[in-house]
Amino acid sequence: MTDLFSKFDALIEQRETLLATGLTDPFNLVMEKVESPTVAICNGKRTILLGTYNYMGMTFDPDVVAAGKKALDEFGSGTTGSRVLNGTYVGHREVEAALREFYAMDHAMVFSTGYQANLGIISTIAGKDDYIVLDIDSHASIYDGCALGNAQVVPFRHNDTQALEKRLKRIPEGAGKLVILEGVYSMLGDVAPLKEMVAVSKANGAMVLVDEAHSMGFIGPHGRGVAEDQGVIDDVDFIIGTFSKSVGTVGGFCVSNHPKFEILRLVTRPYVFTASLPPSVVATAATSIRKLMHAGDKRAHLWENSKRLHAGLKGLGFTLGTKEPQSAIIAVIMPDLETGAAMWEALLKEGLYVNLARPPATPAGMTLLRCSLCAEHSASQVEEILAMFGAAGRATGCI
Amino acid sequence: MTDRDETYDKIRDLIDPFNKKGVAIGEDTRFQQDLEWDSLTAMDFVASVEDEFDILISMNRAAEIETVGQMVDAVGQLQSER
Numbered sequence: 001m002t003d004l005f006s007k008f009d010a011l012i013e014q015r016e017t018l019l020a021t022g023l024t025d026p027f028n029l030v031m032e033k034v035e036s037p038t039v040a041i042c043n044g045k046r047t048i049l050l051g052t053y054n055y056m057g058m059t060f061d062p063d064v065v066a067a068g069k070k071a072l073d074e075f076g077s078g079t080t081g082s083r084v085l086n087g088t089y090v091g092h093r094e095v096e097a098a099l100r101e102f103y104a105m106d107h108a109m110v111f112s113t114g115y116q117a118n119l120g121i122i123s124t125i126a127g128k129d130d131y132i133v134l135d136i137d138s139h140a141s142i143y144d145g146c147a148l149g150n151a152q153v154v155p156f157r158h159n160d161t162q163a164l165e166k167r168l169k170r171i172p173e174g175a176g177k178l179v180i181l182e183g184v185y186s187m188l189g190d191v192a193p194l195k196e197m198v199a200v201s202k203a204n205g206a207m208v209l210v211d212e213a214h215s216m217g218f219i220g221p222h223g224r225g226v227a228e229d230q231g232v233i234d235d236v237d238f239i240i241g242t243f244s245k246s247v248g249t250v251g252g253f254c255v256s257n258h259p260k261f262e263i264l265r266l267v268t269r270p271y272v273f274t275a276s277l278p279p280s281v282v283a284t285a286a287t288s289i290r291k292l293m294h295a296g297d298k299r300a301h302l303w304e305n306s307k308r309l310h311a312g313l314k315g316l317g318f319t320l321g322t323k324e325p326q327s328a329i330i331a332v333i334m335p336d337l338e339t340g341a342a343m344w345e346a347l348l349k350e351g352l353y354v355n356l357a358r359p360p361a362t363p364a365g366m367t368l369l370r371c372s373l374c375a376e377h378s379a380s381q382v383e384e385i386l387a388m389f390g391a392a393g394r395a396t397g398c399i
Numbered sequence: 400m401t402d403r404d405e406t407y408d409k410i411r412d413l414i415d416p417f418n419k420k421g422v423a424i425g426e427d428t429r430f431q432q433d434l435e436w437d438s439l440t441a442m443d444f445v446a447s448v449e450d451e452f453d454i455l456i457s458m459n460r461a462a463e464i465e466t467v468g469q470m471v472d473a474v475g476q477l478q479s480e481r
Contacts, residue, residue, distance in 0.1 A: 131457075136442055152457040155442060163446065170455045364439060 018338070024345045026356040036060055037248075037376045042353060050371045050385055051355035055328045056217045056298055057376030058248030058288040068249075071283035078278045083110075084265060087276030095286040099255055102289050103224055103239065107261035110253045110282070112274055114213055114242030115141040117252030120270035121209065121238060122180065123149035130176035133167050135159065135192070137185050137363050139211065148270075151178070158185070158363065161196045168204035177206035183226030184214035187362050187370070188321030189329030191219075195230040202235055209238040217246030217292040218299055218328055218375075243285045246292060251277050251285055298375040302328055305373045305382050312386040317399040321368065331357075332369040332389075339398060340367035346392035352385060406452075407471045413447050414467070426468035452478060 019025055033041040037057035038049050058064055071091055081087035092110060099108035111117040122145030126132050132146055136155040146153045154171075156163040164179065171177055179201040181192050194210065201208045212225030220228030223246075227233040237258060243251035254264075265271060277285075303325075310325035313332060321331030334340035337358050344356040347369070355370040362368055377385075393399035411424050414434070418424070422434055430436050436444070445461050448454075448470065454477040456464075464470050 131455075136439075146458075152455075153459060154455055154457055157443075157446060166450065167455060170449070170453065360438070365437065 018341055021338075023341050024348060026341055026344050029348075029353070034059075037374050038381060040353070042348065045351055047348070048352050048377075048381060048385060048388075050373070050377075051353050052374070053214070053245040053372050054248060054374050054376075055214075055302060055372065056246040056248065056288075056292060056295060057374045058246065058291070061248070061288065061291065063291065064248065064284045064288045067287040068280040068284040072280040075279035077280075079276045081275060082272055083276045084272050089276075089279050089282070091279045091282040091286065092276060095251075095282040095289070096253075098286045098289040099241075099253055102222075102293055103233075103255045104222075105239075105255040106257045106259075108253055108255045109261070109264060109268075109271065110251055110277065111271055112252070112277055113250060114240070114244060114252030115144075116270040116274065117240050117242070117254055118142050118145045118211065119148055120145070120268040121240060121254045121264070122146060122178075123270075124264060124268045125207075125238075126151035126176070126178045130178065131171045132178050132180060133164060133171075133206070134180040135164075135182065135185075137187065138180060138182065139186065139213075140361070142180055142182075142211065159190070159192055161193055161200055164197055165200045165204070168201065168206060171204075177201075177204070179206045179208045181208065181210050182214075183210055183212040183219065184327040184329065186214050186329060187357060187366075187368060188331045189214075189325075189327045189370075190322050191215075191226050191326040193230075194227050194236075195232050198227070198232040198235050207237040208235065209240060210236050211240040213240070213242045213245055214327060214329065216241050217295065218302055223292055223295065223299065243281075243288075247285050247288045249281050249284045249288065251281060295375075302373060302375040304379070305375070305377050306330065308379070308382050309371065309373060309385065312382070313389060316386065316390050316393060318389070318393065328373045330371045330373070332371065334367040334369060334398070337367045339396065340369060342396045343369060343392055343398055346395050347388060350388035350392050352388045352392075403471060403475060406474050407467075409451060410448065410467060410471055410474070413444065413451060417444050424467060426466065426471075428467045429465050430467075430470075431465065448474065454478060454481065 031040040037054045037059050040047050079087040096108040096110055118141035126149050128150040130151045132151045132153045134155055137158040154167050156167050198208055210227050215225040217223045219226050227236045238254055238256045241253050243249045306325040306328050310330050319333040357368040357370050359365045445456050449456055452474050464473050
């Protein structure tokens with residue numbers, strides 16, 4: 001018998017070698033208590049959270065928590081059903097209404113996760129003879145959406161408008177075209193040149209889908225994302241987003257002005273063949289989204305945090321993913337996985353949690369310490385974070 | 400020199416900047432095993448082939464191309480389909 005698990009041998013060995021050095025497993029951390037959006041207890045130690053994507057700090061917002069409790073009492077713990085059967089409660093309709101209002105768009109469709117939103121929309125709208133042209137650094141859920149469908153998939157070099165244009169021009173006459181972009185790329189925290197890319201896509205007759213998972217609530221005058229910030233949101237056909245970052249719970253969505261959009265509810269398999277979100281989750285999401293419409297002060301503070309952390313880390317001598325802060329993600333580039341894991345552990349011992357990201361999730365085989373800031377991080381917490389980076393960096397020889 | 404020979408020569412030129420280990424290139428050279436390319440290098444190379452011959456090589460198509468000879472044949476076929 002061939003062991004089907006033998007394909008994982010190289011990874012198992014790499015993990016064992018790394019852990020044999022006595023390092024804490026970076027992919028097995030447990031939060032024993034969570035005190036706030038920015039502080040948790042890990043291994044009995046008070047730890048500042050700097051890797052949670054909880055950008056707007058809505059997870060402990062009193063109104064959000066109260067809405068969830070109320071829905072739990074009134075509608076129970078779960079829907080036990082698909083959106084198209086018994087799984088659409090009034091709360092699901094309400095969160096879709098909140099999204100339509102937030103984005104000022106005609107249609108909103110809520111999925112059980114952001115991953116499923118990409119999986120469902122991409123695999124359904126791009127069919128067999130259609131072409132998907134996507135940025136090579138696209139998120140796993142975008143690639144998996146492509147793999148679930150039958151379209152011809154053509155990647156282009158990251159953020160390279162010319163490479164996108166060349167590929168669009170080579171697509172056979174008459175074929176359907178879908179260009180997939182992200183507002184903020186989550187590994188390096190860099191922003192896409194959507195203004196140019198959306199224009200090129202439209203000039204070549206393509207529909208455009210933009211994943212704004214890492215920009216919602218924070219970037220753009222109304223927090224609608226990078227497409228809004230760069231003034232091209234009206235030319236974007238589909239925006240994909242998530243509730244698991246700025247909104248502070250779990251779930252995913254697509255908003256659109258396409259006149260036939262509602263038919264997707266009947267033909268999108270990752271929407272139809274799964275249970276809908278629990279009533280408490282959609283209630284917290286709706287409350288949070290409505291509060292994010294009026295969160296200008298929080299946005300301003302989050303930008304200050306991002307700028308301060310970026311400048312501080314650069315000053316300490318770390319290599320960062322972007323020259324200037326472009327989002328609430330600051331990626332610290334590590335020379336290799338061993339050093340990255342050592343630095344990650346040293347930070348944890350100091351009382352700081354960041355994300356360790358490594359290939360194949362990262363571009364160009366990089367190992368990253370990915371920091372995501374929260375609007376609830378105080379200015380003094382950011383200084384504390386910088387002091388911990390300094391100490392851990394010196395202890396591990398990174399700086 | 401046939402069209403195929405010309406394509407073959409051109410593909411060899413395009414492999415050059417990615418052939419960090421100086422592996423001898425033949426029809427049967429495999430990109431993954433012999434040249435030890437990771438998926439990102441492979442995609443960069445595919446992009447340079449696309450630009451050189453003004454064709455599109457989809458990921459589905461690229462996944463089936465394992466050797467230099469197969470790439471030469473795929474380019475010929477994609478050019479004739481155009």
